Amino acid sequence: MAKENERTLAFTWYREEDYERLLDVSQEQEGLKDNYKEWLADARQAFLKYKRLGFEPTRVYLDVEEYVAWCDRRERPVNHKSREMFKEIKRQEFYRNLDKD
Template identity: 30%
Template sequence: MAIQHQAGICWIKEDQWQRFLEVTEDADMLENDWHDWVRKTEEMIETFSAKGIDVVKVPVDVEELISWCHEKERTVNSSSRAEYVTKLMTGQPLQGDTTH
């Protein structure tokens, strides 16, 4: 099946995993161990790929994500991560992009 759609996923490096779990509001929904998270996420990526959705791993620096969320007055959660990843993927400005 040809890839028809593309989606991004927040990809956290192993050395930032514990910090990520400390700050994300939905840590209870995630694996405690980074290797377990990678295994589960890879399985999800394969499932989406089989349905024609190309999932791109978007490297996210946890401290930059935290800063962006503070700027937007948002908590770090699945919704804010999705918006942040979309901005990274589309090249939208991350800093100073609020309207006043």
């Protein structure tokens, strides 16, 4: 990884409409807040924490429809475990693209 990218941190992020859809389609609520406002407050706090630690957090937006389709293709439930797997895939895609620059 290039020197300037060593402190870059992929930070998965939801848009409000995607978060509400995620709540609707999730089979369980583990790891989710009751609403976007609560999720956003926690996410911002974590984002700022990493900035203070010297990282350069970068938002990687998650598309819930893409996630649901990903679950369908793999016959996986829409739940905490599959959500974490999908988020990791998106973070890794971000890092691979970062290395191309």
